[in-house]
Amino acid sequence: MRTIDYTIEPPVVEGKPSLSSINEDIARPLETKPTKGWYIAISISLTMLLIGAVSLAITFIEGIGVWGLNQPVGWGFDIVNFVFWVGIGHAGTLISAILFLLRQRWRTSIARFAEAMTIFAVMCAGLFPAIHTGRPWLDGYLLPYPNQHALWVNFTSPLLWDVFAVSTYFTVSLVFWYIGLIPDLATLRDRTTNKIKKVIYSILSLGWRHSTKHWNHYEMAYLILAGFATPLVLSVHTIVSFDFAVSIMPGWHTTIFPPYFVAGAVFSGFAMVQNVLIIIRKVFKIEHIITLDTLEKMNKVMLATGMMVGYAYAMEFFIAWYSGNQIEQFVFLNRALGPYAWSYWIMVSCNVLFTQLFWFRKIRRSIPVMFVIGVLVNVGMWFERFVIVVTSLSRDYLPSSWGMYIPSIYDIGILIGSFGLFFTLIFLFIRTLPVVSIAEVKAVLPNSQPSHGGNH
Amino acid sequence: MENKPLYSVAATFNDVNKTLAAVQKINEAGYKNYDVHTPYPVHGLPHAMRLKSSKLGWVTLIFGFSGALFAFLFMYWVNVIDYPLIVGGKPFYQLPAYIPVMFEVTVLSAAVFTVVWMLFIIFKFPNNSHPLIDTEYMKRVSVDRFGISIQANDDLFELNKVKEFFKNLGAEEVFEIYYKIDELKDKPKIFDKKFISFLALTSIVVSAITYFVLNQLLFMSPFNWMHEQFRLNPQKATTVFKDGFGMRNPVEGTVARGYLPYPFKGKPADAEMKLVNPLIPTKQVLELGKEKYLTFCSPCHGNFGFGDSRLRGQFPNPPTLHSDRLRNMKDGGLFHIITEGQNVMPGYASQLTTDERWAIVHYIRVLQRSVNPKESDLR
Numbered sequence: 001m002r003t004i005d006y007t008i009e010p011p012v013v014e015g016k017p018s019l020s021s022i023n024e025d026i027a028r029p030l031e032t033k034p035t036k037g038w039y040i041a042i043s044i045s046l047t048m049l050l051i052g053a054v055s056l057a058i059t060f061i062e063g064i065g066v067w068g069l070n071q072p073v074g075w076g077f078d079i080v081n082f083v084f085w086v087g088i089g090h091a092g093t094l095i096s097a098i099l100f101l102l103r104q105r106w107r108t109s110i111a112r113f114a115e116a117m118t119i120f121a122v123m124c125a126g127l128f129p130a131i132h133t134g135r136p137w138l139d140g141y142l143l144p145y146p147n148q149h150a151l152w153v154n155f156t157s158p159l160l161w162d163v164f165a166v167s168t169y170f171t172v173s174l175v176f177w178y179i180g181l182i183p184d185l186a187t188l189r190d191r192t193t194n195k196i197k198k199v200i201y202s203i204l205s206l207g208w209r210h211s212t213k214h215w216n217h218y219e220m221a222y223l224i225l226a227g228f229a230t231p232l233v234l235s236v237h238t239i240v241s242f243d244f245a246v247s248i249m250p251g252w253h254t255t256i257f258p259p260y261f262v263a264g265a266v267f268s269g270f271a272m273v274q275n276v277l278i279i280i281r282k283v284f285k286i287e288h289i290i291t292l293d294t295l296e297k298m299n300k301v302m303l304a305t306g307m308m309v310g311y312a313y314a315m316e317f318f319i320a321w322y323s324g325n326q327i328e329q330f331v332f333l334n335r336a337l338g339p340y341a342w343s344y345w346i347m348v349s350c351n352v353l354f355t356q357l358f359w360f361r362k363i364r365r366s367i368p369v370m371f372v373i374g375v376l377v378n379v380g381m382w383f384e385r386f387v388i389v390v391t392s393l394s395r396d397y398l399p400s401s402w403g404m405y406i407p408s409i410y411d412i413g414i415l416i417g418s419f420g421l422f423f424t425l426i427f428l429f430i431r432t433l434p435v436v437s438i439a440e441v442k443a444v445l446p447n448s449q450p451s452h453g454g455n456h
Numbered sequence: 457m458e459n460k461p462l463y464s465v466a467a468t469f470n471d472v473n474k475t476l477a478a479v480q481k482i483n484e485a486g487y488k489n490y491d492v493h494t495p496y497p498v499h500g501l502p503h504a505m506r507l508k509s510s511k512l513g514w515v516t517l518i519f520g521f522s523g524a525l526f527a528f529l530f531m532y533w534v535n536v537i538d539y540p541l542i543v544g545g546k547p548f549y550q551l552p553a554y555i556p557v558m559f560e561v562t563v564l565s566a567a568v569f570t571v572v573w574m575l576f577i578i579f580k581f582p583n584n585s586h587p588l589i590d591t592e593y594m595k596r597v598s599v600d601r602f603g604i605s606i607q608a609n610d611d612l613f614e615l616n617k618v619k620e621f622f623k624n625l626g627a628e629e630v631f632e633i634y635y636k637i638d639e640l641k642d643k644p645k646i647f648d649k650k651f652i653s654f655l656a657l658t659s660i661v662v663s664a665i666t667y668f669v670l671n672q673l674l675f676m677s678p679f680n681w682m683h684e685q686f687r688l689n690p691q692k693a694t695t696v697f698k699d700g701f702g703m704r705n706p707v708e709g710t711v712a713r714g715y716l717p718y719p720f721k722g723k724p725a726d727a728e729m730k731l732v733n734p735l736i737p738t739k740q741v742l743e744l745g746k747e748k749y750l751t752f753c754s755p756c757h758g759n760f761g762f763g764d765s766r767l768r769g770q771f772p773n774p775p776t777l778h779s780d781r782l783r784n785m786k787d788g789g790l791f792h793i794i795t796e797g798q799n800v801m802p803g804y805a806s807q808l809t810t811d812e813r814w815a816i817v818h819y820i821r822v823l824q825r826s827v828n829p830k831e832s833d834l835r
Contacts, residue, residue, distance in 0.1 A: 019495060019600030061678045137679050152534040154543055158552035164560040172567045179571055187495070190598040206575065207583035210597050212505060214579055215497040220510035225567055232563045239556055246655065286545045298516075442600075443496035449477050450500050 003200065013109065014288040019442050022289075026434045026441075027191060029284050034431060037283060051418005055410045057130065064134045066410045073393040073405035078132040079243075080385040084241055084268070085125035085260075087381065090233055091269020092118025093173060097229035100222075103253040106297055108288045114273050114282065115434075119424040121272075122170045124418045131160065139194055158242040165239040170432075172232055176225045179218075183210050183439040216338070221263075238263045242409040244388065251331040254319065260312035267305035267351070268381035271374040274298045276426065278371050280435060289436055299364045302377065302388035306355035309384070313348060325354055327397055339404065340391045343383045350380025353372035461635045464490075464586035465607035465618045468596045468625035472498055476601040478625040479504045482604065485621065489607040493588075493597040515573045516566045523565025527558040585636075593631040603632065644793045714809065724792045731788030735811065737818045743818030748812045752804055761823040772800055777820055778827045 017025070059066055069076045092114035099107035108180045144153045153160050158367045185205035192198050208214070241261035244252035274295060281290040322331040335344045353378050357363045364370065395402045431437070442448055469475045475492065482490055484507065489699050492501055502509070535541075536548045546553075575581045588594050588605065597603040604627075606618050615684075645651070673679060688694055694702040706712065720727035735741045750759065760763035761777035780788070794813045797803035804813065825833065 009800060023599050063678075135679075137674065138613075149540070152539045154533045154541065154544065155535055156543060157555055158556075161556040161560075164557050166690055168560040168564040170650075171564060175567055175571050183496075187598040190595045202584050203582070206579075207586055207589055208581075209588050209594060210493040210495060211506060212492040212494060212498070212501050216502040216507050217493070217510045217574050217578055219497050220512045221570055222572050224513060225514050228563050228567045235556070235559055235563075242556070273486075320619060439496040439625040443498075448472065448496065449498065452470050 014291050026436050026438050033280050042427045048416050048420025051413050055413030068407040072403050075389050077411040080130045080389050082125050082128035083385045084382050085121045087265035087268045088272045089118040089121035091273050093229050093233040097226040098227045102317050106294050108444050112437040116429050118173045124422050128141050158246045160237045165236045169236045184434045239263045249392050250327045258265035262310035263305045270302045271377035273375040296364045299358045303358040310352035335391045342389050347380050348381040350376040380455050462608045464605040464607040466593045467622035468603045489610040489689040491605040516570045517571035520562050524558050524562040527561035546763035554822040570796045582791030587635050727792035728786045728789035735813050735814045741815050749816050749819045760805045782822050787817050
């Protein structure tokens, strides 16, 4: 048996790199010509984006009748994708804010990337409710502004809470991300020899000069933002779950939804961050900054949240039985055994069964295996939303109003397009901004902090 | 005056512990206007520099509470005062349903204003013209060196003394930081030609785009605001039907509700014989009759039926309604006259429903009885 000394925190960064080598490693992708691999990757993601754009254009011209939506399933891929992408975003805020408050220093190497992912995922998510309205150019009516109709929005509707939650989440995430970027942009400004880049970095870094008088306020602001982002991220998926839970649809009208949705969001988000980071650290050769230990810790979080999700699945069945409500009982039997049973079992096997492999240390530390499990988790979590949205709507109270939902080619095209948008933004991000926070990583290097008398 | 362009003397150190020790020494020597520049936040440094801990939390508190209060008051005003709308039978004021939006607005306002306050009010950013920006010194501290800069406006500042002081503290390099004179002289002018033309160009482009979007783009397909739909419009041609008419005639032989054809056309005697007033003269019926009489009949017949027209001879005055002939005429006869008209009086079938016509008949009876009451009425 190997014994591990838990009193010593393992170093965040492997192999004692110098402060200047951190600059070099992190700024390298921004200063070198992109590799062939990058061009191939971005062409694939742009192709996916184009497929989505064409599908969207056809949707705009023809109307959302081209989608698979019909009575009784009026919420289909659009809402499934919305919930999925918002969930993906949650891991970023969790890593950057909650783990910051919990003093988990291993977060520093992945926080920047995870935050960027949050922003891109929320952009993808925001697309879906917007196009779901059918006439997205009239979406301005979602906002309460004084208009010539003397009309206000309904502040007591969960759908409007969603507008506030998602837009606040996007804004605060963006501000949090930008605040973290300012010192790094200043570092890049001082580093670059390119005139155009210098102008851009100078504008974006606002004249940051690494002053301790500024760091003093900066750290306070960062703490405050982390403190606000934490309840915010919990509130966002809670409010998304209210869209369902506040209705009277069997299978939706449950009080377990908010915690269940938040756990699922963190679960899928971590899987996505882990997947993308595995590729990034390999391609940009920053394995010593984003270490295997960090990935292992992420796998542990996935194991924990995966079991929370599994508990929620079991509890839904238990409550259906315990409530004695026939309709509720039917809904859950229908999920497991009805026409959409295949999607239910994909969800259970991907989310609950395969993640149990993370109990083994070897699997937690094996990059190919954890990558595959991460992909499966994302597939499973996408199907979880599909199961929730579609099975409940397709068979509700009245058997005479039952119907099946079959997505059309445009639904699938827009889903592909959202992945294209997400990965295109990520590929552009890793070429234009530092994927790892330079200042934060420097601060957690060995010997970077005073050895005595520090005011901790 | 010679010293004026000098901003500060700055030195770099290669070790964080050395830097901390140097800060202690600087404090002891009594320098006040100095700053330490480090590539990352160093724990304990603000304390060593005797900086007060940041008061930014108060800004957050104030803006957070204002956000919550604003959201609450706004929603209350909208839901209770300005636009009360019943949704699902729930009350207008329902605090639990306001909580999510109040929470989001609190977070939004607190987070955004904290950052804005810090960057633009405390730091006075953007400030790219600061003398430290773009110096070799800044390039060192943004990589891996720790820098201390003692400003020239410090009371104890003397150029050579400070340089010597840094050397003794074990500084790696010592820099003299000067104001950039050309930047100091080059004050931005509002009426600068470039600036004005930039403003003009921007405003033209922005207004052109706005005009195009609001007046053109939004009326192009598919942004057609539901104007263009596959539907029939009244008075418009259509391709749906062979004859091209959008409006259709009713199917032959059908009768619209309330439009049964009048069976006694041109037969006043039959009408008087066979028609019976279906209404009972209740208060409502009489009030309906009064209202319709005053609207449609009184201009010629007068408010009380004496034939005292208000039209001042523009139309021949009708005889009084209180004549024996009309008093003895049965209800069906009066109804027939209202329906079909008589002499120069037109028919009112197109303006009054059947029930309204019968109600008028009742009201005429009231008028007649008020002029020629029965014995029993006088008792």
